[in-house]
Amino acid sequence: RVYRRLVNNFTIPDENVLDIPGILFAAQSQPPPDVIIASGPPNSIFLAGALLSKRLGSRYILDFRDPWTEHPRHAPPTPIHTKLHSLFETQLLKSADGISAATEYMAQRLSLLAGSTIPVHPFYNGYNPSQTEPAALPSREKPLVGFYGSFYGLIDPKPLVKAVVEANAKLEHAGFDLDGELATAVQEYGADFESLGMLTPQEARQRMSQANVVAMVLPDDPSWAYCRTQKLAEYLGCGRPILSLGPPGEASELIHAENAGQSFQHHQIREAASAIHALADRPTTPNRSPDLQWETQTKEMAKFVERIANPS
Numbered sequence: 001r002v003y004r005r006l007v008n009n010f011t012i013p014d015e016n017v018l019d020i021p022g023i024l025f026a027a028q029s030q031p032p033p034d035v036i037i038a039s040g041p042p043n044s045i046f047l048a049g050a051l052l053s054k055r056l057g058s059r060y061i062l063d064f065r066d067p068w069t070e071h072p073r074h075a076p077p078t079p080i081h082t083k084l085h086s087l088f089e090t091q092l093l094k095s096a097d098g099i100s101a102a103t104e105y106m107a108q109r110l111s112l113l114a115g116s117t118i119p120v121h122p123f124y125n126g127y128n129p130s131q132t133e134p135a136a137l138p139s140r141e142k143p144l145v146g147f148y149g150s151f152y153g154l155i156d157p158k159p160l161v162k163a164v165v166e167a168n169a170k171l172e173h174a175g176f177d178l179d180g181e182l183a184t185a186v187q188e189y190g191a192d193f194e195s196l197g198m199l200t201p202q203e204a205r206q207r208m209s210q211a212n213v214v215a216m217v218l219p220d221d222p223s224w225a226y227c228r229t230q231k232l233a234e235y236l237g238c239g240r241p242i243l244s245l246g247p248p249g250e251a252s253e254l255i256h257a258e259n260a261g262q263s264f265q266h267h268q269i270r271e272a273a274s275a276i277h278a279l280a281d282r283p284t285t286p287n288r289s290p291d292l293q294w295e296t297q298t299k300e301m302a303k304f305v306e307r308i309a310n311p312s
Helices: 002-010 015-027 044-056 079-095 104-114 158-166 181-189 201-210 222-226 230-238 250-257 269-280 294-309
Strands: 035-040 059-064 098-101 120-122 144-148 170-174 192-197 213-217 242-245 261-264
Touching: 002 015, 015 044, 035 044, 035 294, 044 059, 044 079, 059 294, 079 104, 098 104, 098 294, 104 120, 104 222, 120 294, 144 158, 144 201, 158 170, 158 181, 158 192, 158 213, 158 242, 158 269, 170 201, 201 230, 213 230, 213 269, 230 242, 230 250, 242 250, 242 269, 250 261, 261 269
Parallel strands: 035 059, 059 098, 098 120, 144 170, 144 213, 170 192, 213 242, 242 261
Antiparallel strands: none
C-alpha cells in the first residue's frame, strides 16, 4: 500500500509510465507501422502510443477498454494530479487519428472530448459462437444459478446470495472469492452453494451453458452504468437467461434489447428471487445477434483500422 501510494504520487498517468522508455527503445529495431493501436488501461499505454506515433511518423488509434478520468475507481491523490490526468486525456484524444471504445457510453463521451473531427468507433466485447454452443439442461430439483467470474472489491455478492436463498435455488460459482465476501454471505444466509474454483475459459463456458440462470453483479453505484463486461458477452453467447444485479445502464439496456433476461438493482431482492424461477423455465436461445459475435466486431474494427491507416 505504501509503495502504491508513493507511485501514484510521483507517476502520471500510472506506474506503468516507467515502461515507456523500454517500449520506445524496443520500437527502434522495428520497421515503422502504418498505424499504432494503443489499448488501455493502463492509461500510460496511450502516452506510449502517442510518443511512438510521433517518433515513427505513424498514425495511431487509442482503444479504451475502460474509462480514464471517469472510471469509478479513478482517485488522484491531489487536485493537481486530477488536473494533469484530465489534461493528458484531453490532449491525447485530440491528437489521435482515431479512437475506439468498449461501450457506447465511452464512445459518446470520448467523441465529445476529442472533437467532431476525430473518428470514434465502438469496439464491443464479443463472443465466439463456436465456443458457446448451447447444451441440454440436466434435470434438477431446484434451479441452478451460476456466477462465472471473481468477486472482489466493490462487487458485493450479498444481493445475489440473498436472491438465490429466497428463490430456494442453488448457487454455483467459478472464480476467485478474493475478499472472502462470498463465503461469508453463503454462511450467513444458509445458501445451497457449490464452489468450482478456477476453471479454464472452455470449462467455464461449458458450465454456464448448463446452468438454468447465469448471473452477473455490478457495483451498486450509478457511475458503473457505462460497464459492458466480457462476462456479459459470454453469457449472451451461451444462450441461457441472465439475471443482472446492478445500476441501470448499458448492460441492462443490452439484456433488455436482446430479450436475454432481467435486470434489478441491489435492493430488489424479492423481485430478483421471483425472476429466477421465471428465467429458469426459458428455453436456451441459440444464435444471439450477429453484431455481438467477435467475428463481426473484429471485421468492423479492421475496417476502422484500415480507414485510419489510409485516410485518403
